[in-house]
Amino acid sequence: MGYVRKAIEERFTGLIDMTDKARAQEPKQREAFLSRGLAALAVQIEHPCPDRVAALSVFDGEDDRGLDSIAVEVRSPQPRICLVQAKWHEQGKGAFGESEVDRMFRGLSMMLDRQYSKFNSRFQLFVPDIERAYESGTPKITLVLALLRTAPLDPGIRDLIEEKCAEFNQVEEMVDYKVLDLRDFHRAILGDAAAPKIDTKVRLDGFIQESTPYKALYGTMTAPDLADLYSEHRRGLFARNIRDNLDLTDVNIKIRNTLLEQPEHFWYFSNGITMLCETIRPIGKSVPGKVGDFQLTGVSVVNGAQTVSAIHRAYTANPDSAQFGRVMVRLISLEDCPPGFGDQVTTTTNTQNPIEERDFKSLDQAQVQLRDDFALMLHLSYVIKRGEALPEPDHGCSMMEAAEALAATSPNAELAAAAKRDQNLAGLWEDDTYKEIFGSSPNAYRVWRSVQLLRAVRARLKELRDGLLWRADAAAFHGDLLVTHIVYRSLNTRSIEDPDFYWPNELKKVPELVRDALAWSLSAIDQEYGKSSHIIAAVRNTERIERVVRAALRGLDSGKDAPPLGDDYQVTEVETRGRQVNAVTTLITNKRITEGAVLEFRPYSKPERRDMAEWLAADAKRSLASWSNDNGRYPLQWHADGEWYSPSGLAKEMRQQASGVTSSVQGTLRWFVPGEGSLDDLALAARLEQGLNVEDEPAGD
The missing domain is CATH 3.40.91 (Restriction Endonuclease)
Incomplete structure (x- = not known):
């Protein structure tokens, strides 16, 4: 303590x-x-x-x-x-x-x-x-x-x-x-001095010893032995590692799943573990190629922390299955190494780029053919290898972007959910899914037009997000593939593979369809799963996305107007509602805020956050103002200049100083009494306590 x-x-x-x-x-x-x-x-x-x-x-x-x-x-x-x-x-x-x-x-x-x-x-x-x-x-x-x-x-x-x-x-x-x-x-x-030096015994099966230029051993350890090692020493085992065990990475999860589902394959699929040791000493007689026991001092796992952590979790969850797992382990002795050699080993073994499943797919003949078709038929670039320079948007796309677009426009909405679950689209490169997305002979026109559609949908959603709040903003961001899927199914796509089909006519319909598809989708999510449900789950879960798509398409096909987004989800609606109450008069009349109370400014919309975040962070005084019940329409004294303002006047002045943008905003939505709410919240609560109708007062700040 x-x-x-x-x-x-x-x-x-x-x-x-x-x-x-x-x-x-x-x-x-x-x-x-x-x-x-x-x-x-x-x-x-x-x-x-x-x-x-x-x-x-x-x-x-x-x-x-x-x-x-x-x-x-x-x-x-x-x-x-x-x-x-x-x-x-x-x-x-x-x-x-x-x-x-x-x-x-x-x-x-x-x-x-x-x-x-x-x-x-x-x-x-x-x-x-x-x-x-x-x-x-x-x-x-x-x-x-x-x-x-x-x-x-x-x-x-x-x-x-x-x-x-x-x-x-x-x-x-x-x-x-x-x-x-x-x-x-x-x-x-x-x-490092806090934790005692880790000394332990390990058993290597089929070990081989290297002696030139430095002493090292490598062999196989069992999952139970590694799980016990982690259980005994925990985080101290990774003292020299660049990073601790990242239990939430996709790699870690895949390691655990392999050990639980295919333990006999674990040795073949794992990259292995590297440990640095101050000294390595054999226990008893050890014959290379056989089983050997070794006493290690000053042990630290410098590569494979995720593997060790995943083995421990898998063995704890299901020892009957995980006990059959084995992994390759390297032990490097530092006793005769030059200064700094251990750090070099740590850095080098942690900075190599792993090969991913999509790298193998870039060798697929269908991708090579698609690249050639893009060049010959469309006069565009199609990049299939990771690390290649990406073309300008008007000049082509990558295999990654194509896979994402084809997943969104597939008749199977589950593929859109699969694409959202991983930023590297890992689920799309599995053989069965990959074949479903691209097919045996992908059509270049379909691929490029699907990419254009996805880009158009995202551009429209980005425009809409500037006027959206909270769940609607989250739905517009996370739901890009969901909305693309719904829009695609609402367009005329029968001739999408035809070179003579005039695709721009369909793209013209996108802006209006996007807003309607978003509104129907959010309505479906709220109705099916509740307004407290998580948007991310709705767009990444295969069962949920199917239900949302069906409900949204029924809405679009009904011919009815799209359901309006809730007032609380739209900046303009909330601003309008806020102007219905003269909040300052209400608050002063009711002495709702203590004289001299310090209020906080909080950006309300995405454009405000974008324009003002750095400016506000540069000086803490810019976010603060003191309240006065005796200053009429100008109750806020800004800490940045000591002058008196109305809430809306100060919000307007701040936005102008931060970005040069002059806009009329409702300041009572942006100034907060910490722990109590915004001025708008407090004014409405005060009037409700009095039993008054908010429309009884004239508009004002």
């Missing part, structure tokens, strides 16, 4: 924002600081970063929605979002109950539904990164419980967390959780 407390004080004093606790008593201030420091430490464990960056990751406070800090990793092949809930306890008994679980998962749902303005201003700094993570592919999300305790998590609470994770993982594992306890923080603070 002393080490952890001291580390938090030394690393984060003066860095973690404590302004919201300025009036709290000293013990409460200290407890809040230590809890926030624990959240920052958790971020550093999961995503190594400087102290200042970790401190900025903390948004604990009013409107944190049950979450305390965040880290977003966009540059990795698989985007990752880490969300932390931290509990400090002076006696090492940090509690975590049902209410904390419920709040944490409600906060996660809000984030997935893009209800960003529900979170406080410190969270807003990370919204651009979150949106970039979505745009890079469906991110893997880890919920980290940072609990200063040594006792294990209550089994009932663990079951509840796993049950809620399962609700998000109906299609595949998108959300997982991790518990960091006192031991984890202690080890992380002291670094």
Whole structure:
């Protein structure tokens, strides 16, 4: 406890924002600081970063929605979002109950539904990164419980967390959780020196020894032996690795599934494991080519962390099946190696690009023929190999884009769901699916026109998203292939493979069809699965997407007008509704807001987030204003310049300063009393308490 407390004080004093606790008593201030420091430490464990960056990751406070800090990793092949809930306890008994679980998962749902303005201003700094993570592919999300305790998590609470994770993982594992306890923080603070040097015994079957230029052994270990090794030493086993075991990566999941379903093939499919050791000594007589036992000191897995972790999980889940798995293991002794050699091994073994299934498909004669047809018949480029330069959009496409477009326009809607489940479209390259998408002799005209349709749909959805909020925004983003499928089935595509067919006539219909298809799809999702259901599940689950498609097509075929998107889903509708109430007059008359209260500005729409995020982050004062009940129509004193404004006037001024855009907006939707709601929310609540109709007052700010 002393080490952890001291580390938090030394690393984060003066860095973690404590302004919201300025009036709290000293013990409460200290407890809040230590809890926030624990959240920052958790971020550093999961995503190594400087102290200042970790401190900025903390948004604990009013409107944190049950979450305390965040880290977003966009540059990795698989985007990752880490969300932390931290509990400090002076006696090492940090509690975590049902209410904390419920709040944490409600906060996660809000984030997935893009209800960003529900979170406080410190969270807003990370919204651009979150949106970039979505745009890079469906991110893997880890919920980290940072609990200063040594006792294990209550089994009932663990079951509840796993049950809620399962609700998000109906299609595949998108959300997982991790518990960091006192031991984890202690080890992380002291670094490698905190964990005792790992000395262990291993058994290699059919081992071979290398002695020139440096000593090394390689052979086969059994899954049970590796599972036991991980069970005993856990994260300490990966001390020298570039990254810890990434339990949510698709590679890891495939490793586990192979071991459970085809354990006898595991040795052939696995790339193996590399361990660095300070020393390697034989135990007894060891004959190369036979079984050998070895005593290892200073062991660290530097390549294959995912394999080791996956073996442990698979063996724990089903030891009867996984016990037959074997894997190739390399042991490299560092005792006679030059300085830095171990680091070179670690870096080199972790930076080689793996071969993927799509790489094999690029050798398929059908793809080669398609490339030639694009060039000869369409005078376009068709790129089939990974790493080749992509053509400009008007000059062609890649095999990846073609596969995605053909999956969306296939008569089988399940293929659209399969394409959404993985950013590398891994499911589309499996032999049966690949053949269903491309066929034995793909037609170049069909492929190119399908790509054009997908691009047109995405362009229209991007336009619509600027005016959409929350679930509608999420549906427009995640539902691109769903909407493309519905639009395709609403067009005249009988002659799509005919060179003389004039495809632009059909593309002209796309903008109107996209909006109707989106409206019918969102209506179907809400009716079939409820307004609290997850949009991602609806577009990635094969059963759900089929039901949504059928319902949306029935709506389009009925000839009825598309159902209007809910008022809460459209920026213009909410803005109009907000102007029906003179919110400022209502709030001042009812003394609803305390004199001098500090309010937060939160961007409301996608264009605002795009135009203002960096500008707001550059100066914290820009997001803050103080309230006065004595200043009439201008109750907000902006901290950035000390001048008085109306909420809408200040929102307009801020947008103009940030981007040069001059637009009239409803400021009461953007200024929030932390922990209570927006000015619009508070004004409506005040009038409802009085039993008044919101239309009784004249329009105004």
